[in-house]
Amino acid sequence: MGSPWFIDNMNILFRLLAAMLMGGLIGWERERSSHAAGLRTHILVCVGSALIMMLSVYGFADFIHETNVRIDPARLATAVISGIGFLGAGTILFTGKAITGLTTAASLWVVAAIGLAIGAGFYFAAFVTTLLVLLNLWVLNIVEQRYIRRSKAHAITIEGISGILTLERVSKFLYAENITIKRITFIKERSGHTLSSDTLLTELRMNVEIHHEYNPMDIISRMQKIDGVTAVSIE
Template identity: 60%
Template sequence: MSNPWVIDNLNILLRLLLSMLMGGLIGWERERSNHAAGLRTHILVCLGSTLIMLLSIYGFADFVDEVNVRIDPARLATAVITGIGFLGAGTILFTGKSITGLTTAASIWVVGAIGLAIGAGFYFASIVSTLLILLNLIVFNKLEQRYIRGSKLHLITIHAANAPGLLDGLSAMLKDEGFIIKKLIVNERSAVPYGEIQPAVLGVEISIQVLTDRNFDPVELTKQVRDIGGVTMVTAE
């Protein structure tokens, strides 16, 4: 292309298809890992970014030779990055014990950057960036889980009868299993047996946040907590 302000339809099609492929590869990994923003979201973000970059560079070519008109190809790209920041924020969740979705938010942001690069014609940089992102999401994730596993918070919720020594038994069991109790909340609760006309049974609801650097097996932990007398319900996550 001799004129930097003009692009033919074939190149437009190639750039849009390439952005769909690059965004789809990263979105496929997120979809396979069961994250909120998956295949279609990443494809749409990448395609949209490419289209806006094409519009920013070539959409106003007719005004290049106009007097007192200055064309800035990057003017819409900055707005794309800002807008994608709000979209990525929607994937970040605070569950009460930890923050999740940061990696997916970052992947949406970088997919937008890839789309902008493809729209500007930076094919090599876009393809290499996509491969490096996949390396980070797939390979480095496995290495991190296997060799750089840090301590993680887990939430345990227990419904039980208000029996003497309940908290002491729970505390001793968790310490024996290598858990560190970071937060403990005890609320009184009353429950009426379903379908029966009986006085409410007084009990407690215990929420415990524990920290551990070991493999967390919720099934095994639930079995051990149920062995403590008076426990009627356990959830572990």
Template identity: 60%
Template sequence: MSDVWHITHTEMVLRLLCATTLGGLIGLEREWNNHAAGFRTHILVCIGSTMIMLLSIYGFAEFVNEGSVRMDPARLAAQVISGIGFLGAGAILRNGSSVSGLTTAASIWVVAAIGLCVGAGFYFVSAVSTLFVLVSLFVLNKLEKHWMHRRRAQEIVIKVNFHTGSIGRIVSAFEEHRISLNKFYMKPDEKSNEAAGVKQVMDLHFSFKNPNSEKLLLAIETISTMVDVISLHTHHQLNAKRMKEQIA
């Protein structure tokens, strides 16, 4: 029987330790930034995929010499790649128009691939891939925030006592300060409507593409003084102290 189908216990332990280390390094970054899947989750995924790869290559070595048996080390590995998606899906959250958790879901999928590489003995590929992933999560994340900060849409949610003319006055306030509206939609605030009785409370969602921060603050100051406005919330930090003073 060929030695390619055999592995020592020492080598198995080495591969599992390698998977724990590499998966932990990526998970540590996710844990540090308070994401849903963190340190332990990434370690478990990496160890699990390494175990399955070891099983796929070496677990059926006793059947190699059987005439009707064909070994396929990639069979179980393919199931890991497709099956790990349920963990990634659990990390993705949608809140209105914003989606979070995509990077964490991708990191889980990559960690599974790294675990498969470790299980197959591809140490160099595993180490280099882990390095690239860490660079992507640490370095490129900061560069992306720096480059894309001014290109991202500014979202504002305004809770109002809805009646004829209330939306028009708010839109006019933005137009007076030369702020172009990108998207707008509104929906009833069910909790407030139950408590308010007759009055109908609506949540107005405004989205602006690359607005001038000073002009937007001036518009917010004007809107916050309107009688119909109950509260105002912005998804991006413009000037926290000034916002609190105006909305309080």
């Protein structure tokens, strides 16, 4: 039976390639959805975690017979789990209308755990976890959007001529389109830039929820038909 403190070069290569593959699968899903942390980030996290785990288990084998030396294979792994939080925090953004990046931050944390599992030789656990993560990110995302959370947060800014553009007209339009208003800011009577200098403009800034099947360009074109509207933007 071989020593539990020794690993050959072929096993090292296999584990690093496996980490690259499994981290890449999850990263590819994030990349195709244009998230902050994509393919390369997830690969680097997974491969780095696998390397650190192998270093923690096998890197100090020469010292196990030294007096007063105790080997703790989990010590560096604990540091990885704690440290990945800083990288995950960088993907979380507050855009003014919603908090985004939480799922990507969680995927980075799970990818780090997968890398640690591969580095420790837990191939089956790493493989099953990768499949479950892909199921959650891809399949359950479709189910969530279609059956559970059928609307998405957007920020709408409407600019129009004071006295003509009214909150009542905008509210009536949004109600007819089944768009839910979460927050609204009304800025009244400021000088126009594109119109004559004596024209006063009204600006409405709204945080709303729009159904996923709605086309933002179609909403903009119809909003521009509201009396008094001079400009519309949706984020």
